[in-house]
Amino acid sequence: MLVQTSGSKVNMLAEDDFGIVYLIENAQQFWSELDDVLRVPSDGSATLSMLDTALRRFVSLCASYHEQFLQSPMQLEHACSLLLDSELFAFHSERMCELAIEDVESKTDPHSQLILYSILLFHGRRQSNFIRSHKHWQPLIPLLMDHVLVEINLDTEDVYLGAPSISSGSGSRSSMVVGHIPIEAKLRNLGVRLLYEVCRVQKLSLHDLSVYNDQFLDSLFELVEQTRFMPDETLNYSVIKLIVALNEQFMVACLSNNQQPGAKEPELQNRVLTVLISRLGSSKTFGENMIFMLNRASRSAEDLCMQLLVLKLLYILFTNKATSEYFYTNDLCVLVDVFLRELVDLDEESESLRHTYLRVMHPLLTKTQMRNVPYKRPQIVLALESLIQNGNIRDINPTTKRLVERCLGGEWCVQLRKTSHDKEALKRQGDFRHSSPSHDIIASTTQDTVSSRAPTSPDVAHDSASKALSLKPKVIKHCRSVESLHTPTSPRLPSPRSVKNTHMRSSTDSATSLAAATTTAPRRREKASSVDDVTVALHPEKGVLVQQARPPSSSSLNLPPATSINRKVRRPAPAPPKRRKPPPVPVGTTNGGATITAIATSASTPSLGQLGKTSKLTFRQL
Numbered sequence: 001m002l003v004q005t006s007g008s009k010v011n012m013l014a015e016d017d018f019g020i021v022y023l024i025e026n027a028q029q030f031w032s033e034l035d036d037v038l039r040v041p042s043d044g045s046a047t048l049s050m051l052d053t054a055l056r057r058f059v060s061l062c063a064s065y066h067e068q069f070l071q072s073p074m075q076l077e078h079a080c081s082l083l084l085d086s087e088l089f090a091f092h093s094e095r096m097c098e099l100a101i102e103d104v105e106s107k108t109d110p111h112s113q114l115i116l117y118s119i120l121l122f123h124g125r126r127q128s129n130f131i132r133s134h135k136h137w138q139p140l141i142p143l144l145m146d147h148v149l150v151e152i153n154l155d156t157e158d159v160y161l162g163a164p165s166i167s168s169g170s171g172s173r174s175s176m177v178v179g180h181i182p183i184e185a186k187l188r189n190l191g192v193r194l195l196y197e198v199c200r201v202q203k204l205s206l207h208d209l210s211v212y213n214d215q216f217l218d219s220l221f222e223l224v225e226q227t228r229f230m231p232d233e234t235l236n237y238s239v240i241k242l243i244v245a246l247n248e249q250f251m252v253a254c255l256s257n258n259q260q261p262g263a264k265e266p267e268l269q270n271r272v273l274t275v276l277i278s279r280l281g282s283s284k285t286f287g288e289n290m291i292f293m294l295n296r297a298s299r300s301a302e303d304l305c306m307q308l309l310v311l312k313l314l315y316i317l318f319t320n321k322a323t324s325e326y327f328y329t330n331d332l333c334v335l336v337d338v339f340l341r342e343l344v345d346l347d348e349e350s351e352s353l354r355h356t357y358l359r360v361m362h363p364l365l366t367k368t369q370m371r372n373v374p375y376k377r378p379q380i381v382l383a384l385e386s387l388i389q390n391g392n393i394r395d396i397n398p399t400t401k402r403l404v405e406r407c408l409g410g411e412w413c414v415q416l417r418k419t420s421h422d423k424e425a426l427k428r429q430g431d432f433r434h435s436s437p438s439h440d441i442i443a444s445t446t447q448d449t450v451s452s453r454a455p456t457s458p459d460v461a462h463d464s465a466s467k468a469l470s471l472k473p474k475v476i477k478h479c480r481s482v483e484s485l486h487t488p489t490s491p492r493l494p495s496p497r498s499v500k501n502t503h504m505r506s507s508t509d510s511a512t513s514l515a516a517a518t519t520t521a522p523r524r525r526e527k528a529s530s531v532d533d534v535t536v537a538l539h540p541e542k543g544v545l546v547q548q549a550r551p552p553s554s555s556s557l558n559l560p561p562a563t564s565i566n567r568k569v570r571r572p573a574p575a576p577p578k579r580r581k582p583p584p585v586p587v588g589t590t591n592g593g594a595t596i597t598a599i600a601t602s603a604s605t606p607s608l609g610q611l612g613k614t615s616k617l618t619f620r621q622l
Contacts, residue, residue, distance in 0.1 A: 030065055030069045037061060038054060038058060038082060038086040051095070059112055059116060063109065064111070066115065076118055084122060084123055084126065089123070100116050100119055101136060101140065103116055104116045104143070110184070110187055113187065114186055117187070118190065120194070131197050131198060131202070132201050141198065145211070147188050148191045148192055148219070148223075150188055193238055196241050196242040199248075200309075212246055213271075214271055217243075217271055217275045220243055221283050224239050225283065228285040236289060240286060241293075246272055247272040247309070247313045247316070248312055248313075250269065250270040251312065251316070254269040272313075273317075273323070284328075287326060290313070290314075293306065294311075304353060308353060315363065318360065318364055318367050332368055332369060335364065336375055336376060339361055340380065343358070343384075355399055358404060358407060361407050362407050365412055371411075377413060384408055387404050388404050
């Protein structure tokens with residue numbers, strides 16, 4: 001390609017394989033030229049040779065100017081879309097693909113290979129059957145591996161073919177970097193992406209996988225470590241996705257090969273696991289970024305597929321003794337948070353992905369460091385139980401139920417679930433209270449204690465208990481009455497009162513208390529106490545109460561009360577003590593020498609008769 005400078009314009013001359021020289025001054029002329037190359041005669045006079053020539057002219061033109069006008073991934077994708085939307089691929093896609101694969105194998109120009117590989121990649125994304133074609137890609141896999149194994153100076157390499165910009169924290173990292181990028185770096189990135197698409201879609205046998213030797217896999221792990229500090233993670237993530245896709249291929253191939261006699265263990269045949277075990281101390285970035293990718297995955301079809309591949313590798317790592325503690329504990333805590341979020345957020349269409357999460361969660365919590373780290377275990381139990389609850393109003397997948405029960409059957413949550421179930425049982429019975437017992441509970445407890453001390457009829461016991469629970473207990477004043485008497489063998493217990501069987505009495509009304517006690521004795525005898533077993537006789541001359549034993553009454557035999565039975569009487573209230581008069585205090589003397597003293601009285605307010613006597617006595621002394 002020749003570059004001519006005329007004033008302020010830069011003219012670029014390029015000659016393709018057909019001897020045609022292109023003079024391109026700006027991007028508009030470049031895109032216009034592409035449209036002219038892809039234009040096919042509409043009268044039907046186009047031959048197959050003309051179609052082949054149009055494809056090769058398109059590839060030659062893009063290869064000559066891709067460093068000037070196809071610098072970003074979006075520009076390259078737009079150019080390939082023009083070709084895929086044209087009549088060349090609309091009616092002759094099979095021939096065009098075979099021609100592109102033939103040119104890739106025969107040409108050694110890296111710029112032409114870049115355009116041809118890009119065309120095959122974007123066409124395979126539109127037509128998945130093309131990627132599944134084993135005969136198309138079998139000869140290209142060794143060529144792509146050679147591009148991946150090319151060593152490039154990391155100081156001069158930048159980013160290419162990245163995803164859209166990734167925002168992280170306060171800044172953003174974009175894959176669209178303007179500047180000179182080595183063609184080898186572009187081919188390496190493109191080769192990794194093509195190999196991932198092939199391993200993701202196709203089903204390879206052990207013979208097909210033999211091309212991915214240990215040296216190649218070790219180079220992939222090393223490439224992950226080398227690119228961990230690149231400003232754009234596109235290449236790093238692409239290599240990780242290729243590794244997890246190869247892991248699934250080895251898993252499926254080993255399972256099918258186990259049917260043959262004398263086959264090795266699947267772990268021994270899985271080269272990805274074998275290489276990773278040999279690099280446990282030098283491949284920490286691989287594990288960290290794999291969890292990071294799982295955490296930032298979206299709901300797109302590509303990310304859902306990536307999650308399945310990553311989870312399958314995690315399952316192998318957790319269940320293998322050599323790699324069960326490969327991850328740091330902090331990374332495992334992040335992984336638990338991801339699992340909790342995804343199990344709840346996934347919709348019903350992603351039920352298979354939820355099952356994969358549940359299959360991996362069990363070894364995560366039982367075989368890694370998390371078995372000794374109680375991190376968010378109550379939240380884990382709650383999230384798992386929510387997946388199988390409300391079975392009466394929704395359908396629960398049997399596989400989901402089985403996997404959840406397996407996770408909940410681990411030793412880490414047996415005691416936790418037992419404690420939670422005990423608390424729920426206490427809550428349902430009303431015995432699990434966070435505050436002090438209320439008055440109604442105290443009243444019912446007291447009533448049950450008093451009722452158990454004397455035989456009563458079921459109807460009376462039920463009636464008294466219901467009244468005690470329904471009525472708010474009142475504060476009872478202490479009084480000197482027969483009801484307050486008790487013996488050492490029968491302690492006094494507070495009994496709830498109701499409106500029907502309890503009469504409030506004043507502590508100072510001693511004249512009417514005996515009559516009230518006599519009239520209410522039959523009702524109070526329904527609640528047996530130690531006073532009911534004796535006969536109380538009042539001796540006014542002695543001022544004491546004498547207790548006399550008596551035979552069992554009819555109430556103790558559940559008989560109706562009789563009027564001839566001795567009833568309890570109340571002792572009259574004692575008289576207030578007499579107030580001793582203080583000695584007279586001399587106030588002064590009269591003119592005749594008589595002493596004047598103050599007259600003291602026991603009454604707070606002197607009566608009229610006392611006032612008269614006091615005045616007469618005073619005048620006599622005077």
